[in-house]
Amino acid sequence: MSPDQSALLALQRATHVTLHALGRELASLGLTAAEINALANLADGRARTVSELGVATGSRPTTVTSVLDRLERHGHITRGPRPGDRRAVLIELTGTGRRAAATIQQTLAGLERRALADLDPGALAGFHAVLQALMEVPS
Amino acid sequence: MSPDQSALLALQRATHVTLHALGRELASLGLTAAEINALANLADGRARTVSELGVATGSRPTTVTSVLDRLERHGHITRGPRPGDRRAVLIELTGTGRRAAATIQQTLAGLERRALADLDPGALAGFHAVLQALMEVPS
DNA sequence: AGCCCGATATCGTAATATTCGATATCGTGG
DNA sequence: CCACGATATCGAATATTACGATATCGGGCT
Numbered sequence: 550m551s552p553d554q555s556a557l558l559a560l561q562r563a564t565h566v567t568l569h570a571l572g573r574e575l576a577s578l579g580l581t582a583a584e585i586n587a588l589a590n591l592a593d594g595r596a597r598t599v600s601e602l603g604v605a606t607g608s609r610p611t612t613v614t615s616v617l618d619r620l621e622r623h624g625h626i627t628r629g630p631r632p633g634d635r636r637a638v639l640i641e642l643t644g645t646g647r648r649a650a651a652t653i654q655q656t657l658a659g660l661e662r663r664a665l666a667d668l669d670p671g672a673l674a675g676f677h678a679v680l681q682a683l684m685e686v687p688s
Numbered sequence: 689m690s691p692d693q694s695a696l697l698a699l700q701r702a703t704h705v706t707l708h709a710l711g712r713e714l715a716s717l718g719l720t721a722a723e724i725n726a727l728a729n730l731a732d733g734r735a736r737t738v739s740e741l742g743v744a745t746g747s748r749p750t751t752v753t754s755v756l757d758r759l760e761r762h763g764h765i766t767r768g769p770r771p772g773d774r775r776a777v778l779i780e781l782t783g784t785g786r787r788a789a790a791t792i793q794q795t796l797a798g799l800e801r802r803a804l805a806d807l808d809p810g811a812l813a814g815f816h817a818v819l820q821a822l823m824e825v826p827s
Numbered sequence: 828a829g830c831c832c833g834a835t836a837t838c839g840t841a842a843t844a845t846t847c848g849a850t851a852t853c854g855t856g857g
Numbered sequence: 858c859c860a861c862g863a864t865a866t867c868g869a870a871t872a873t874t875a876c877g878a879t880a881t882c883g884g885g886c887t
Contacts, residue, residue: 554732556800556815557706558744561725563819564703565746567696570825581843582874586700593693599865605697607704612845614866619843636853636864657694664825665695668817675814676695678807680702686709686803720845720872738836751874753837758872775835775882828887835882844873853864 556679567660574656578649580623583608583616585653588625588642592650596639598631625649695818706799713795717788719762722747722755724792727764730781731789737776764788 568582575585583606590605591597597605603613617640620626625646631637642650665673707721714724722745729744730736736744742752756779759765764785770776781789804812 555728555796556804556812557710557796558725558728559816559819560699560703560706562744562746563823564699566823567699567825569746571696583844586697589694589697600863605701607701607708608844609846610865611847611867615844634854634864638865657696660825661695661822664821665818668821669814671810672814672817673695675808675811676818677698678811679804679815680698682803682807683800684702684705686706686799722873739834747873748875749836750838750876754873757837773835773883777836830886832885833883836880838877838879840876840878842873842875844871846871847869848867850867851865853862855860855862857858857860 556683560683571656571660574660575653578652580649581619583612584620584623584625587613587616587620588646588650589653589657591626591640591642591646592654594642594647596641598637598639600637602640620646695822699822710795710799713799714792717791719788720758722751723759723764726752726755726759727781727785727789728792728796730765730779730785731793733781733786735778735780737770737778739776741779759785 571585572582578585580588586606587602590602599610599613599617602617603610606613608616617626617628621628623645624643627641627643628638629641631639710724711721717724719727725745726741729741738749738752738756741756742749745752747755756765756767760767762784763782766780766782767777768780770778
C-alpha cells in the first residue's frame, strides 16, 4: 500500500499534480505557476527583496528576476530601492497585484481546506516536519 | 513557529530545494532534474509506458516525450512497442541507463536516510497522507 | 466486415523557466 | 580608501512545459 518507495519522488509528483490543479482554478488570471507562487508569497503585503523571495520559493535570484520581469510587465508589482541599502530591491504589490494575490490566497486556502479537512491533525505536523528535514539535509 | 502559512507553498519550496540538492550530488551524470526524475521512476527495472511515466511524475504526455527524447539520445533508454497494444510505447532502461538509475536511487536513498533518520516514525506517515490528500482533492 | 470513437504517443510551435558567467552597484571592515 | 562580499541584473544558452494537430491503433457497434 506504500504510495511510493521514495519520499522525494512522491514530493515531486504531488507538486506537479497540485500545481496543475491550482493553475486550472486560476486560469482566468492568466498567470504561470511561477508567477502564482511569487504572488502567493507576497500576498501578506509585506515587501520583500529578490533574495528573500528566492529563499521562499526555492529558486535562484536570476530565476526570480525573470519572473518579476513578467509580473512587473503585467502591472502586478513594483520594484524600488530598500532604504538604507541601495543594493537590494524591494518588491511590492500594486493594486491589481494585491487583488490577484488575494484571489490566489483564497483559492489556495480553499483547495487546502477541501483536501485536508478529514485528515488526522498530526498528519499535517508530520508533513511539515518531513519537509523541514528534507530541506535541511546535510550535504 | 509555523514554517509556512500554506502547505502548498511549503511543498513547492521543498521540491525546489531538494531538487537542487539532488542535482548537486548527481552533477557528474550530466542529467537534468526531469531526466533524473524519469530515471528514478524507472529504476526498479519494470518497463513503463509514456502515460504511466506521466502519472508517476505528474507531467503530461508531451512533456514526458521530450524528456524521453533526451534520455534516448543519451543512450539511457529504448522505446519499443507494447505487445498486444501497438499504440503504447514501452520504455526500458539500457545498460548505461540501469547504471545511472542505480546511482540515482542510491543517492536518493542516502539523501532521504540522512534527512529522515532522526524523525518521528509517524511523521513520514503523515507526510504521505497529506500528499495523497492533496493529489486527490476534488476539483 | 466496416466504421466510429477513444486511447496513445509524437510533432511543430511557442512561451516559460532555469542556469551560467559577467557586470554594475553598493555596504563593510580592515 | 580599498579590497571583499552581498545584491541584483543582463546576455546567452538550454531545458521545461504546454497546446493544438496529427498519426496510429483497439475495441465496440451496427
